[in-house]
Amino acid sequence: MTNKLLIYGSYGFTGNLIARLAVKRGLRPILAGRDPERLARQAVALGLEHVAFSLDDPAGAALALQDV
Known part of the structure; x- marks a missing residue:
C-alpha cells in the first residue's frame, strides 16, 4: 500500500489552501471534486493529478478511486 493524499473539493477556498501548502511541503496530492474543468485548471497550475x-x-x- 502506498501513502496517497486526496483532497476532495480542492478548488474551493480551503481545499486550494491545503493543496498549495501540501505542494509547498513537497507532497503530491491528488486533486478531486465534481467539476472536471475547475479541477483540470488547478491541476495544471499546480502540476498535480486530478x-x-x-x-x-x-x-x-x-x-474513480480504484487506483487511489
Missing part, C-alpha cells in the same frame, strides 16, 4: 467524481454517486466514486 480525478472528478460526485460523492452522490457511490459506484462512480468507487470507480
Whole structure:
C-alpha cells in the first residue's frame, strides 16, 4: 500500500489552501471534486493529478478511486 493524499473539493477556498501548502511541503496530492474543468485548471497550475467524481454517486466514486 502506498501513502496517497486526496483532497476532495480542492478548488474551493480551503481545499486550494491545503493543496498549495501540501505542494509547498513537497507532497503530491491528488486533486478531486465534481467539476472536471475547475479541477483540470488547478491541476495544471499546480502540476498535480486530478480525478472528478460526485460523492452522490457511490459506484462512480468507487470507480474513480480504484487506483487511489
